[in-house]
Amino acid sequence: MGSSDLLDNEVLKELEKIKSYPWVTPGIVEDSLKSVKELIAESIEAGLSRGTECGYAGTKFLFSLLEAAGKDSADSIEEANEIFTVGMRIADKLWGFLKEGIDPEALDRVIPQYVEKVWHKG
Amino acid sequence: MRRSQIFIQLILLATLVSLPVSYFLLPSLYAGTGSTRVIEVKMRQFGFIPERIYLRVGDKVVFKVTSLDVTHGFYIDGFNIKESVLPGETKEIGPIEFNQPGKFKLRCATPCGPLHPFMVADIVVEPDYPIYIFFGAVAVVAIATVAYILAKPPRGELLGVSLDREIDLLEVRGIGSLLKRFLRWRGYHFLVILPNLAVFMLIFVAGTIGNPMGAFNFSIAVVWILWFALVEFMILFGSRLWCGVCPIPALGEWIARRRLVGVHEPRKWLSLNKKWPKRLNNMWIPALSFLGISLIVPWLVTRPAVTVLLFLVLIILGVVLYLVSPPRNFCRSICPAGGYIGYHSLSSILAVRSKDPSVCDKCVVKSCVRGSPRSYGCPWKLYPGGNKWNIYCGLDFECLKSCPVNNMTLKLRMIGKDLAQRIRMKADEAWMGFIRFGLALFYEMVFFGPYAWIKDWGNMLNVYGANLLTLYLLTPTLEGFISWLKWAGIVSLTCLLLIPAVFLVFSWLAKIAAGARKESTKKVFLAFSYALSPYGLLIWIAFALTLLGINWAYPIRVFSDPLGLGWNLLGTADINWQPFMPTIWPYVQMSITLFGLALAINITYSIAMNLFKDHGKAIRATAVMSIFHVGAALFFAMVLMG
Numbered sequence: 001m002g003s004s005d006l007l008d009n010e011v012l013k014e015l016e017k018i019k020s021y022p023w024v025t026p027g028i029v030e031d032s033l034k035s036v037k038e039l040i041a042e043s044i045e046a047g048l049s050r051g052t053e054c055g056y057a058g059t060k061f062l063f064s065l066l067e068a069a070g071k072d073s074a075d076s077i078e079e080a081n082e083i084f085t086v087g088m089r090i091a092d093k094l095w096g097f098l099k100e101g102i103d104p105e106a107l108d109r110v111i112p113q114y115v116e117k118v119w120h121k122g
Numbered sequence: 123m124r125r126s127q128i129f130i131q132l133i134l135l136a137t138l139v140s141l142p143v144s145y146f147l148l149p150s151l152y153a154g155t156g157s158t159r160v161i162e163v164k165m166r167q168f169g170f171i172p173e174r175i176y177l178r179v180g181d182k183v184v185f186k187v188t189s190l191d192v193t194h195g196f197y198i199d200g201f202n203i204k205e206s207v208l209p210g211e212t213k214e215i216g217p218i219e220f221n222q223p224g225k226f227k228l229r230c231a232t233p234c235g236p237l238h239p240f241m242v243a244d245i246v247v248e249p250d251y252p253i254y255i256f257f258g259a260v261a262v263v264a265i266a267t268v269a270y271i272l273a274k275p276p277r278g279e280l281l282g283v284s285l286d287r288e289i290d291l292l293e294v295r296g297i298g299s300l301l302k303r304f305l306r307w308r309g310y311h312f313l314v315i316l317p318n319l320a321v322f323m324l325i326f327v328a329g330t331i332g333n334p335m336g337a338f339n340f341s342i343a344v345v346w347i348l349w350f351a352l353v354e355f356m357i358l359f360g361s362r363l364w365c366g367v368c369p370i371p372a373l374g375e376w377i378a379r380r381r382l383v384g385v386h387e388p389r390k391w392l393s394l395n396k397k398w399p400k401r402l403n404n405m406w407i408p409a410l411s412f413l414g415i416s417l418i419v420p421w422l423v424t425r426p427a428v429t430v431l432l433f434l435v436l437i438i439l440g441v442v443l444y445l446v447s448p449p450r451n452f453c454r455s456i457c458p459a460g461g462y463i464g465y466h467s468l469s470s471i472l473a474v475r476s477k478d479p480s481v482c483d484k485c486v487v488k489s490c491v492r493g494s495p496r497s498y499g500c501p502w503k504l505y506p507g508g509n510k511w512n513i514y515c516g517l518d519f520e521c522l523k524s525c526p527v528n529n530m531t532l533k534l535r536m537i538g539k540d541l542a543q544r545i546r547m548k549a550d551e552a553w554m555g556f557i558r559f560g561l562a563l564f565y566e567m568v569f570f571g572p573y574a575w576i577k578d579w580g581n582m583l584n585v586y587g588a589n590l591l592t593l594y595l596l597t598p599t600l601e602g603f604i605s606w607l608k609w610a611g612i613v614s615l616t617c618l619l620l621i622p623a624v625f626l627v628f629s630w631l632a633k634i635a636a637g638a639r640k641e642s643t644k645k646v647f648l649a650f651s652y653a654l655s656p657y658g659l660l661i662w663i664a665f666a667l668t669l670l671g672i673n674w675a676y677p678i679r680v681f682s683d684p685l686g687l688g689w690n691l692l693g694t695a696d697i698n699w700q701p702f703m704p705t706i707w708p709y710v711q712m713s714i715t716l717f718g719l720a721l722a723i724n725i726t727y728s729i730a731m732n733l734f735k736d737h738g739k740a741i742r743a744t745a746v747m748s749i750f751h752v753g754a755a756l757f758f759a760m761v762l763m764g
Contacts, residue, residue, distance in 0.1 A: 039387055046390040052492070056389060059487060059494040062526055067495075073528045077481045080526040084487040 007113060011093050014086045015118040021079060026119040028068035033111045036061050036087060040094045041104050054091040061087025131282045133266035134720055137259050138713040158182040158217060163228075163243075165207060166190040167235045167585045169574020170228055170243035177247045179223050184216035195231025198245065199704035204231045220245070224252040225708070225763050227570075229672075231699065233337050236424035236587045239673050243572045256712050256759035263716045264752045267723040271744060274737050280542050281724050289534040290477070292522075305519045305532070308496075311366070312383050319369040322433070324684055329430030333686020334587035334595070336424040340684035343676040346423040351666035353463065358537070358659060361470035362463055366517040370436050371453055374444025375501070385495055396447045398455070408461020409554040413617055415458055416561050417610045420580035425596060427588040449501035454514055465554045467512035468546075469538045469656035469721075474506065474515055474522070474530060481529045482507025490521040490530065497524035506530060511540055513551070538656045538721055542728035545649050552651035553618070556625065559658040560617035563754065566665050567761050579609035625651065628750045632743035638734055649729050650747055653722040657751065660718030661758065664711035672701040708762040715758050722751040 018024050036057050043053040062083045066074065074080035097107060157178075163185050164171040177183060187196050189207040196205045196215055200222070207213050220226075230241035270282070278285045292302040304310060321344070328340035336342035356364050378393045380386050421428045436457065443452040453460045476482045490506045493499040497520040500506050504514055506521035507529070521530045568576055582602035586595040598606065629647035633639070638646075675697050680686070682695035689695065726747045730740035 042387065043389075048390060053389070055492050056494075059489040059492060059524075059526075060387075062487060063489075063495045066526070074526050077484050077527050077529075081484070081486045084489075084526070 007110060007117065008093060011090055011114060012118060014089050015114060018083055018086050019118055021083075023069045023071060024065060024083075025069070026115045028065055029119075030112055030115045031068055032061050032064035032087075033090065033114070034108065035064050036091050037094050037104065037107050037111065040091055041098055044095065044098055050092070050095055054088050054095060057091030058084040058086075058088030061090070128282070133262060134281065134717070137262050137266075137716060141255070141259055141709045141713045141716075158184070160184045160186060162186045162188070163196075164188050164190055165194040165196070165230065165241075166574075167192060168230075168237035168241040168577055168581070170241070170572065172243070173572035173574060174244045174246060175228070177220050177245060179247055179249065180219070180221060181247070182217040182219045184214055185218070186212055186214055188212040192234050193232050194234050194241075195229075197229045197231035199227045199229070199701060201226075204700075206232050220247045223247050223249055224705075225250065227704065229701070233335060235585050236336055237420065237577055237581055238335075238337060239424075239676070240569045240577060241574075242570060250763065252708075253759065253763040256763050257756060259712065259716055260719065260752060260755045260759060263720050264723065264748055264755075267720045268745060268748060271724060271727040272741060277728070277731060278543075280536050280538060280728065281720060283536045285536055285539050285542060287536065291532040291534060293531070301532070302522070306496075306523045308383050308385070308523070310519065311372075314367040315369050315372045318367055319372065322369050322437075325433065326430055328589075328680075328684050328686075329426040329433075330590040331685065332426055332589055334426060334589045334592055335686065336426060336587060337676050338680065338683070338686035339426040339589070340680045340686075341426045341429045342424065343673075343680040345429060347669060347673050348677040351670040353459075354659070354663045354666040357463055357466045357470055358663060359471060360517070361467040361472045361512045362460075362515060362517045363472070364463060365453055365460055366519070368453075368460075370433075370457070371440040371444055371450060373437070374441035374452075375449070377441070378444050378448045379498070385493070385498060387495070389493065391448055393444065393448045394446045398447045398451045402451075402455045404455065404548070405461050405465065405550040405554050407456050408458050408464075409550060409557055411456070412458035412462055412554070413557050413561075413614065416557075416617075417606075417613055419565075420577065420609075421582070421584075421596065424581075425588050427590045427593045427596065430590050431593075449498070449503070450516060450518075451503075453516060454502060461554055462558055464513045465551055465558065466655055466659040466662075467515070468541055468551075468652065469659055470512055471534055471537050473512050473533050473535060473540075474517060474519070475509070475533050476507045477529050477531050479508070481527060485527075485529075487526050489524040489526060493520075494524045494526075497521075499524075510544065511546070538725050541652045541655060541725050543732075545729060545732045546652055547645055547648035549648060552648050553622065555651050555654040555658060556621045557617045558662070559654045559754070560621045561613070562658055562661040562665055563757060563761070564613060564616065566661075566758065570665075570668065571761060576609065576612075579605040582606045625750060628747055632730075632746035635746045636730070636734055636739035636743040638739060638743075641733065646733065646743075649733055650726055650743075652729065653726045653747070653751070656725065657718040657722035657754070660714050660721070664714040664758075667714070668707045668711060671707050672704060673699075674702055675699040711762055712759060715755055719751055719755045723748045726751070 015029070039057055039060055040053065062074070062080060065083060074083070094107065098104065159181055161175060161183055165187065185196070187205070187207050189209050189211060192209055194207050196207055197203065198218070201218060203215060203218065205213060205215050224247055226245040226247065228243040228245055230238055234241065292298045325341040325345060332339045332341065353364050376382050378391045380392050415422060415432065418428065422432060439456060440452045443456065485507060489497070491499045500520055501518050502514050502516040509515055567573070568580065582598040583605055584596060584598060584602055588595040626643070626647050629650050630643050632650065633641055633643055633646045676699070678694050679697055682692040683689040723744060727740055727744040730743040731737070734740050734743065
């Protein structure tokens with residue numbers, strides 16, 4: 001499967017939701033998505049629960065973005081909720097991909113394409 | 123401010139201040155008009171014969187003191203007399219003129235065995251006016267508090283202080299931001315646990331090979347005088363702060379997390395991850411184990427070997443349970459100290475709470491529960507955002523680190539606030555309250571009272587100190603064991619049955635007086651029992667203060683000579699034992715108890731309002747329950763000065 005075949009519409013829709021926050025830049029989204037993917041891969045390998053770990057991955061996504069943006073906290077609880085939910089859903093999708101046997105490196109290659117598509121589609 | 127508020131606050135302040143002041147005024151009222159007497163006193167491990175000596179103000183006394191066994195020291199609180207008496211020797215001490223009425227403690231001043239710090243007798247100088255002053259003060263505080271609640275104070279008020287008044291410690295200018303940074307720093311726990319762990323290791327070494335005499339051993343002097351007293355204060359001002367820095371579960375936590383400081387990802391714990399049984403999710407084990415430990419307390423607080431064995435058991439349990447069923451199930455549901463600290467934390471002035479609960483209601487992130495890269499989920503299995511009680515909040519501050527909108531904070535509030543605002547009814551917690559309340563009164567009588575027979579019972583008639591290497595010295599004789607059974611029976615029956623039974627009768631009468639016959643007696647009984655949380659804590663603080671005031675020299679000495687081997691590392695090993703202002707402590711203790719009494723009555727009224735929703739009913743029920751609380755204060759006054 002080529003990396004462009006992994007571009008999932010649901011993931012794109014999720015990322016669209018956080019595009020409106022001015023402090024969420026494509027660079028930090030890409031890094032955060034990669035860290036979420038690594039966490040999910042390690043969690044699958046460690047035999048952890050999908051539900052619990054995807055929830056945790058949501059917080060990982062949120063706090064990675066905050067840290068990368070140099071922010072101590074989100075601006076509002078609504079903002080935090082939305083970013084967390086996006087992170088959790090994407091983590092769940094990534095979990096599905098990895099469980100299907102997709103190569104983690106292929107996912108690494110597709111993550112920049114997601115960001116490119118959402119932030120630079122013109 | 124309303125008149126009733128001013129009234130109660132003035133009366134309370136005047137009473138609490140006037141007690142210590144009366145200590146200084148009383149002597150000036152009396153002149154030396156008594157007679158000269160000779161009184162024979164015999165000293166033996168660990169008591170005096172007679173146990174109580176009655177004098178008149180102005181009496182000049184010559185004491186003919188004989189030691190029946192080992193070398194003892196003769197010391198009277200408030201008099202500059204300290205004489206050693208050798209075994210078999212009879213020494214004349216005096217004449218000593220007693221110009222102040224009241225009760226004075228006669229103490230052994232030469233370490234004579236494990237129970238030496240508690241070897242005391244009473245000298246009652248009559249007329250014993252201080253006891254009447256104490257009784258009068260109890261009456262004044264009780265009447266003033268009832269008068270205050272008769273004036274129908276607003277629901278959100280306790281002793282004239284609005285419960286809405288809170289200080290957000292993390293917002294205090296200057297220190298707030300520093301405190302926030304410190305508590306949110308991941309290294310905080312490791313930093314504060316590390317020195318405690320070093321102290322624990324020293325305790326093990328001292329308890330194993332150090333001096334078998336408790337007064338000269340780090341494990342006894344530091345744990346059972348210094349730590350014990352400080353923890354009581356820490357509960358009032360810092361809730362479960364100790365639990366957050368306690369090294370007992372730390373080893374298990376570090377191993378299970380595979381991290382000393384950071385957050386481990388993926389979150390696979392080095393643990394069997396067994397589910398904690400639901401029926402153990404309460405305070406029964408801590409309450410009963412605390413009582414169980416109290417049954418051996420005359421050995422525990424005087425023999426290094428017993429202290430070390432207890433700590434070994436706790437550490438092994440703490441580590442094993444963490445590795446079987448993380449996170450802090452041991453601290454929540456097993457640890458005896460964690461149990462009573464948690465119970466009294468219900469009344470503490472410090473609390474971790476959400477700034478705005480509605481924000482937590484809307485939050486779906488719930489990183490305070492599930493964890494985040496910055497923090498673990500609450501190790502105490504709470505949902506911090508919705509937490510309204512301190513009892514199981516271990517002050518680990520993980521929620522402060524994990525909240526994505528910084529909605530968690532540290533608040534200072536009125537003592538007993540949570541108990542005044544909503545009802546809580548749990549039998550396990552109620553019994554923890556009865557055990558603690560009963561033991562506070564019991565310990566004051568046993569350890570600072572003159573009754574050598576009950577000390578002998580609890581001590582199994584054993585006169586030896588022991589470290590772990592000489593543990594065999596503690597093998598009790600049959601007679602000693604039977605004596606201990608009597609002690610254990612008295613303590614257990616008093617705490618488990620007698621006090622709860624009396625409280626139940628008062629609760630039933632209160633319900634009848636309130637005209638709420640349909641209300642469940644059990645519900646009223648359990649709800650009212652929480653008034654003992656602040657009351658008991660303050661009585662324990664009063665006890666701990668005296669323990670520290672009288673025996674302060676022992677912990678200071680052992681810092682220089684932790685093993686009791688004649689070292690002098692810090693130059694403090696030679697400090698002479700001399701109680702610090704010993705005669706003023708009963709007055710200070712009584713003032714603290716009276717504050718507890720006022721709180722107990724007012725919180726009872728708040729609980730009654732929450733139960734019956736009617737001022738008249740609440741007043742009548744409170745009046746009945748107040749008799750119980752006043753009775754306890756009078757008993758305490760009797761023990762202190764009667």
